[in-house]
Amino acid sequence: MLMKKLWPLSILLFLFLTLTSYDVQAEKVSRIKWGALPARVGSFTYVATLSRVLNDDLKGQISISPVQTGGFIENLYRLKKKTVHCALTHNQAAYAFYKKIADFKGKGSNQIRGLWGGYLAPILQVAIKGRGIKNIYDLSGKPYVLSPSSSSGRMTRMFLESLGIRPDYKLMGIASGIDAMKARTVDAFYRIGPLDSAILEVQSTMEIDFLPVTESDLAQFEKVWPKHAIKYTLPANTYKGQNEPILNLGYTCGDYSHAGIHEDVIYKIVMSAYQNRKKIASAVPITVDGKWADMWNQTVKYMKIPLHKGAIKAYRELGYKIPNELIPPEAK
DSSP states (O other), rough: OOOHHHHHHHHHHHHHHHHHHHHHHHSEEEEEEEEEOOOSSSHHHHHHHHHHHHOOOOTTTEEEEEOSSSSSHHHHHHHHHTSSSSEEEEHOOOOOOHHHHHHGGGTTTEEEEEEEEEEEEEEEEEEEEEESSSSSGGTTSSSSETTTHHHHHHHHHHHHTTTOOOEEEEEEOHHHHHHHHHHTTTSSEEOOOOOOHHHHHHHTTTTTEOOOOOHHHHHHHHHHHTTTOOEEEEETTTTOOSSOOOEEEEEEEEEEEEETOOOOOOOHHHHHHHHHHHHHHSSSHHHTTTTTTTTTHHHHHOOSSOOOOHHHHHHTTTTTTGGGGGGGGGGO
């Protein structure tokens, strides 16, 4: 009789211990939110691919979820507020944010840390054919999409205004800007990268013109904003109807985290990304052509703020010597 009475209690105790054990194991999984872009933009596919590859490799240890955001500037503020743990953003904007200079004076954060240098891409200036816009100087006074939470929008405005070009900016989100182009309520917009999904979406409904820049345009931009005038030549026939190579302003993007994220978590993320770099880089044309897989060299070349302590540990184990300017105070 005693055994019969104890049997249900034994079952309950077994279930309690099992569930408790499961919860303890579940708590060991570090859940990381990764700031990306709207899903209609090609770079979101990169973050989604990165997340899938790392989740497969680090199963049971780290779980990464891509987060749709308004753009790279928003991602910097989300990192500052810790509403995302890691994020993709523009390297030069991240530097200004870290240093609290330019338009981030008094608003940035020195707690942003680098993971890897990322990819190089062009900022493409695109106009609806037939709107009388043949070069970037024709953009003055024309309705033009500008996404204020996007670092590409920030860079574009800096570039155009350094040349005395002042379009009639229509402030809206990236996805809304695509819709405005398709509805023909604006004349032009900018986008990032070879075979950008937004440009392809717009081009499927209308004819467009790609507006080249010149060497003198880039020289003037460099004069106004030193160390900003990166060149990128888009090969001929990248897009339908684009029969000649086009010189563009270049743009580099990398991934970042908050300094407060645990060192071991970032170490595992960076090691896994490095070991799977070719698979991750195959995500979209922008990461293929932008040489994302050349992960260390891209980091040294384009990242301008200190690396996360966990990233430093990973790169050192991989045999790389960390430049002094990429070592944060907490790792010295």
